[in-house]
Amino acid sequence: MNKIMIAAVLVMLAASVGIAQPAEPTLATLQRDLRELSDQCRTDRDQMADLLERVTKLEQRMGETYRAPSPFNTIERRLDDLEKDVNRLKR
Secondary structure (H helix, E strand, O other): OHHHHHHHHHHHHHHHHHHOOOOOOOHHHHHHHHHHHHHHHHHHHHHHHHHHHHHHHHHHHHOOOOOOOOHHHHHHHHHHHHHHHHHHHHO
């Protein structure tokens, strides 16, 4: 009895796998996919241009950086700035 049940379940699974196979793409679905990809590409390109413009503005304001700031560099730079401020106040 159990063998018959297992065989029936396997037959149903095999049938459902056959039903779940994707259909051949049509010209309309391919065109729709291409249109969606083109729109996404344009959106990404515009966003990238906006980000590059923002980076350029930051570099103009803060100067170019060639390495990532570390906490030590930031603290050291801030201490140098404070020392310059103290020297300026002494004058």
